[in-house]
Amino acid sequence: MKKISITLACAGLLALIAATGCRTDYGAGNPYQPGPTAGKDVGAVAGTVAGNVADVGVGAVQGTTHGFANSFDPSYHMVRYWKTETTPDGRTIQVPYDIMVDQYGRPAQMPAPTGDPAPSAVK
Numbered sequence: 001m002k003k004i005s006i007t008l009a010c011a012g013l014l015a016l017i018a019a020t021g022c023r024t025d026y027g028a029g030n031p032y033q034p035g036p037t038a039g040k041d042v043g044a045v046a047g048t049v050a051g052n053v054a055d056v057g058v059g060a061v062q063g064t065t066h067g068f069a070n071s072f073d074p075s076y077h078m079v080r081y082w083k084t085e086t087t088p089d090g091r092t093i094q095v096p097y098d099i100m101v102d103q104y105g106r107p108a109q110m111p112a113p114t115g116d117p118a119p120s121a122v123k
Contacts, residue, residue, distance in 0.1 A: 075103045 082094045100108040
């Protein structure tokens with residue numbers, strides 16, 4: 001009984017392999033035999049899996065590198081200035097305002113990451 005089920009499983013696997021390919025470029029092999037077809041299919045699957053595994057590794061390394069490089073980008077930096085304000089109870093306090101500037105000291109066109117409002121124009 002065991003021998004019959006193994007034989008049927010092998011026959012089913014061979015039938016599946018024989019029916020999977022329809023390529024015409026078989027190299028030196030015979031296109032009417034399942035060997036070249038199965039070999040090309042197995043090679044295509046193995047190449048796809050290996051390529052995707054390599055792509056994941058390369059993408060992770062490049063993403064990490066880009067993330068670290070952005071944190072050390074010297075073209076933009078923060079400038080803090082202090083503004084004197086009076087509270088409702090009459091105290092005067094110094095309030096910090098952060099401005100993101102480019103490499104020339106000009107305010108950037110984007111809001112500062114701290115969420116501070118845009119500063120008044122300096123004259």
